[in-house]
Amino acid sequence: MAKMRSKNRRFQVSLSTLVGAGSGGFVALAIALVLGMSVTANFQNTFSLLNDKTILSTQGLEQQLRTHFASVENAVVGLQPSFENGLETGKSPDRILEDLTLALKSNQDITTLAITWMDGRRLGIYRALNGKLWRIKEAVPPPGFEGQDLPELAPDSPPTWGEVVIHDVGTFSNVSVPLVSGGSLTAVLTAATSMEDLAEIVSARDEGPDNTVFILDGQDRVILHSDSDWLQTGGQITEKFPMPRQTISDPVLKNLAEQERLEEFGKAADLGIYVSFVPADEDEFIVMTAELSGFSSVPLTIGQYYRGATVSREVHRLSGSMIVGLGMLAVSVVIAFWLGRRVSRPLRNLARQSERVGALNLNEVEKLPRSRVAEMDQVAIAFNSMVEGLKAMNTYVPRSLFIKLMRLGGSKAAEAREADLTILFSDIVGFTALSEHMSAEETADILNTHFAILVEAVETEGGTVDKFMGDGMLAFWGAPDARPDHAEAAVRAARRIAAALHTANAKAAAQGRPPIRMRVGIHSGPAVVGNVGAHDRWNYTVVGDTVNAAERLQHLGREVAGEPEMTILASADTVARLPVQTGLTAVGEHYLRGRSERMDVFWLDPHPPKAAEQDSLQERPVSAAE
Known part of the structure; x- marks a missing residue:
């Protein structure tokens, strides 16, 4: 008997132990998830911010340099017709020099401006560092020119940049355009800009003692450096610029060949900005480089570098936070188990x-x-x-969309795929003019009330609101969960919106507020739906020609005669999916912008009568969207 009781007895755990273990496990799981998400998000955010800082800093420097070089190029292109006319009319050398002087004075980015005839004669103006202008009346190359050679130009050649030129008075970059007389190449107009003019731009981009900005030419020579007086590694650059990178006193630039690419900066690399670790004097530096093409025969290299501690400080801080979080997790589990029975x-x-x-x-x-x-x-x-x-x-994040995705399998259900959908585009007619006389609070209140009407109608009919664009909305049916009646649901939603809009306008009129008029476009067909984006910027959305066509139909609503409260235009593809075509009026074939073929378009009565299907479809005046 005792053996039987022992055999039938089940293994049991006391409630206090069960509760302690359960609560401890719950707390451990919750904190571990929060900690894991927090640390992951912090790591991602940290490197995302560093990526953004790298991109903004490098692109800012590149933009300033491009603006400077573009000023020189635009100037010489603008002067080209004037000097060609001067050659045609036989202007005297003195008159040409006066024109060159006036042009040079009007553009402070140009250092030398000269005309070189094909027989070797040359006239030009050079602006010295002290601002004095020197006239050039001989074939000897002036500052900014390389020997006697000119770029090989044809009468129809575009502006052509030459190599970086080293002269006794400085370093220059030049651009040339052909001067044509009588249909043949007669001379070349060349403008040169001194790299000294860029020194101020480079120095201004230097963010302090932990940052250095530099520019290399196509021959791997350092032509500008923001820290030539005192380097981050100590000492100073005693050589005269430009100089080969391998011989410069800056050990960071000297060791560029030993750089190790950082994969965490993929976002910057996609934009042509490369980030690397470079060892120098028992330390590591983060170097960012990018090519600047179009303003030299060989692209320039612009870059800057920071001490490696700039990133490692953030990584150590995050690691410390993770250790602290793990410690808190352990303490929380122990306390939860101890207090289980309570x-x-x-x-x-x-x-x-x-x-x-x-x-x-x-x-x-x-x-x-x-x-x-x-x-x-x-x-x-x-x-x-x-x-x-x-x-x-x-x-x-729309709750309905979130629930659908969870029910259908989470991330797999959100993978981008092609599906048969119905797209609905809406827009408020004349909202810009309507909001001009409203405060920001009044505008936001009207939009919020309006969007609440749209969302309720869409979700009531099982649709998904993709996004709001200004005063418009994009919604779709048929995904993530497939449904054969997506066209019917979209039409019902549009008419729900019309009914709610009519009620809202009646209330607005009673309160002395202007009514809202709307246009809606509906189109059915294949579209790509799912997660679209990159890295941590995903968006569950729809893209494709079907989406564009719905938006164009909404725009076509502008051509409807009169000022209806609600205009609903649908394509024949949508109408063909409707089981009962009631409240429809054919408006003919129309060209939609971006489409090569005409589309049959129908006007949908926003408030159709509850009657049997109409026997025939009547024409409604809508201008063709040619």
């Missing part, structure tokens, strides 16, 4: 509310009451904060 009573309520959170019934979640037990009180506060955070997130 917190067993509130666990049922916690489980019930957690179940509602898991089902995303956030409006039904009740706040957990405060507890005299410190740990339980912290759990209650954290849980309530989490619910508030999820509610806030639900403001930006």
